[in-house]
Amino acid sequence: MTASSLRRTPIVRCPTCSGDSRFEPANPWRPFCSERCKSIDLGAWAMERYRVAGPGDTSESGPTDDTSQDAGPH
Secondary structure, three states: OOHHHHOOOOEEEOOOOOOEEEOOOOOOOOOOOOHHHHHHHHHHHHOOOOOOOOOOOOOOOOOOOHHHOOOOOO
């Protein structure tokens, strides 16, 4: 291996725009390609467009509303 191949900067896809992004310390927005894409992603989290499943939540669609479950006759 040559020194240049060891220093090759990985190129990753930006999570927001799918463009190329350099994954290196010189890119302050990594893994995003720009400050704009990083801000868009932060805004999506703030607007709750992304969700992290809580303990015991195994459904893909997220938590269910308790009122939608059929309780059956009492």
